[in-house]
Amino acid sequence: MNVHIGVNGLAVNPETPRGRAPSIRDVARLAEVSHQTVSRVLNDHPSIRPETKERVLLAMETLQYRPNRAARALVTSRSHTIGVLAARSSEYGPATSIAAIEDAAREHGYYVNTANLADVTPEGITDALEHLMLQAIEGLVVIAPQVRVFDVLAAAPIGVPFVSLQSTGRSDHLALSVDQVTGARRATQHLVSLGHREIVHLAGPQDWIEAEARMRGFLDAIDDADLSLHPPILGDWSADFGYFAGRELSRARDFTAVFAANDQMAIGLMHAFRDAGLDVPGDISVVGFDDIPVAQHVWPPLTTVHQDFREVGRRAVALLLNQVHGREVLEVEEIVPRLVVRGSSAEASGRRPRYASVTDSA
Template identity: 70%
Template sequence: MGDEASGRPPSIRDVARLAGVSHQTVSRVLNDHPSIRPETRERVLQVMGQLQYRPNRAARALVTSRSQTIGVLASSATQYGPASSIAAIEAAARARGYWVSTANIDAADPESIAAGLSHLMAQGIEGLVVIAPQVRVFRALATHELNVPYVTLQSTDLEPENNLTVDQVAGARLATRHLIELGHRQIYHLSGPQDWIEAEARMRGFLEEMSANDIATTAPILGDWTADFGFFVGRELLRIRDFTAIFSSNDQMALGLIHAVRDAGLDVPGDISIVGFDDIPEAAHFWPPLTTVRQDFAELGRRCVDLLLGSATERDFASDPLMPEVIVRASTAPVH
């Protein structure tokens, strides 16, 4: 017990000496190795308790080849969806005693993708989450051999067994169905950018729901996720005004649309109904408060970490897509 006198914290070798075992045996106890006899494990754990030994994370990683770290490869991390996913994964990982290391990449640069992967692998990550909304990132990843468990948070056909997603198609269908049930038939869709997996899925959901109700559609408008673009598109569309509702692929573009409608002296939802997607925290405080589609990012994070590390409880769940829900507020109303 000379550690207190020396002022240094107890080490793995102190535990080994007092327990009468090798430091490799202590390492195996820390790593839950199956070859350790129960009485040996109990003795080592008892000494750890007496010494108040706390394993040094870096040393433990060297000894056990476990870093207690999950890597996240992310592009477009400033957008609400990816940022919320990362925050949810960090919270779920912390609850399991893990840390998260994030590498932000430039989706347009294949070298950036390779560099991000190398950076994470050099940290000895135990699992990888890919939060990259662009198809081209997954095409680049397909050329790399990943030797750790990994999960992608986008629905792609490239690695379907490793996907964990919110069902974007279903969410878009719910949003479109809400407008149809209010009597709207002239409905525009303001989509996200090309190459974004979620934008494509939401567009597909809109078109499927319109088709299922035998309602004619116009070509979706490709946006860029910004409120500025929503405002610009809204002003252009109102020159003709051959619609009564718009389903926007995200809440920021919906905000721009609301601004454009009100700027033209019209009313939301009296003249034009607007639905967004994401339910950003500010959506409830738009004027009028925005009807939108909510995704459960906290549950997405929990499931993601459970898939990588194994479930923390006895509960078992399918890795089926999570179902989003429509949050009805004041930006939609029956058509006049």
């Protein structure tokens, strides 16, 4: 109700004409210099007498001057904004990375504008992209890890450098590759080393880059160990899907371990197994991926592959801004996620695993 707080914020300053916000000319007048000198102070120009600078800064202070971003953007044609193209951004992983991107960008004096992919149709993607381009973004971070997105991106000339948080294997852009393949392989090898020979993979949706990488890691490990291959199940990342998949799986029971492509599905799986009277890890071992914060607190504590989402976001910004500024792009070292063994995986014999408590993260 009572929301109008003056027209213009701080508004009523006697020095400032009308209801307008103070401009550099107003500051200049007060400091008795030219507007250009004020501009120089703003931009840290070297040849300004300290005394003059002082006077200008004082004038800015008394006038409560704020530089006008639009005017600056207009003349420099730099928006100081980067775009983020994201999918499913309410989930822990992406959300964490996005937050880290925003923090890192702010630290570098940049703004972030996020467009969430409502649907992954070409129209939806073009639409989101259009929105970002209208914002005149200087760079783009892509966290929408469907292959399809990159097809659209490749087709639409976006004209700004972009970085993806998923390695597509393409060379038309920079990717901040977390080595998901190795992560998935290690997870699978862990199960193999526990004596499991019939392992099922509950994968992410087809077309998702991460799902594909984790699947490949799984297949590699199965191949290395010379095991027979169960056809992977394609899920949608959700715990609910994990539950339903687990219900189906517990009918057949021709396996002793499941590697789920993310923790949510793994948790849903365990729920279903419990419902079916199967003990995890006594009857069936389960391994997840991501290490979301609750993973170590569910029962049994989930063996999973830990990813540092914040670090990924940070690096993405660093990489992107390097490109934006035309600096040399340093070699991108891959981040290898690490396996965290907890209670949901045990030897195929059915013996109890060593108990991993909450302190394993310390």
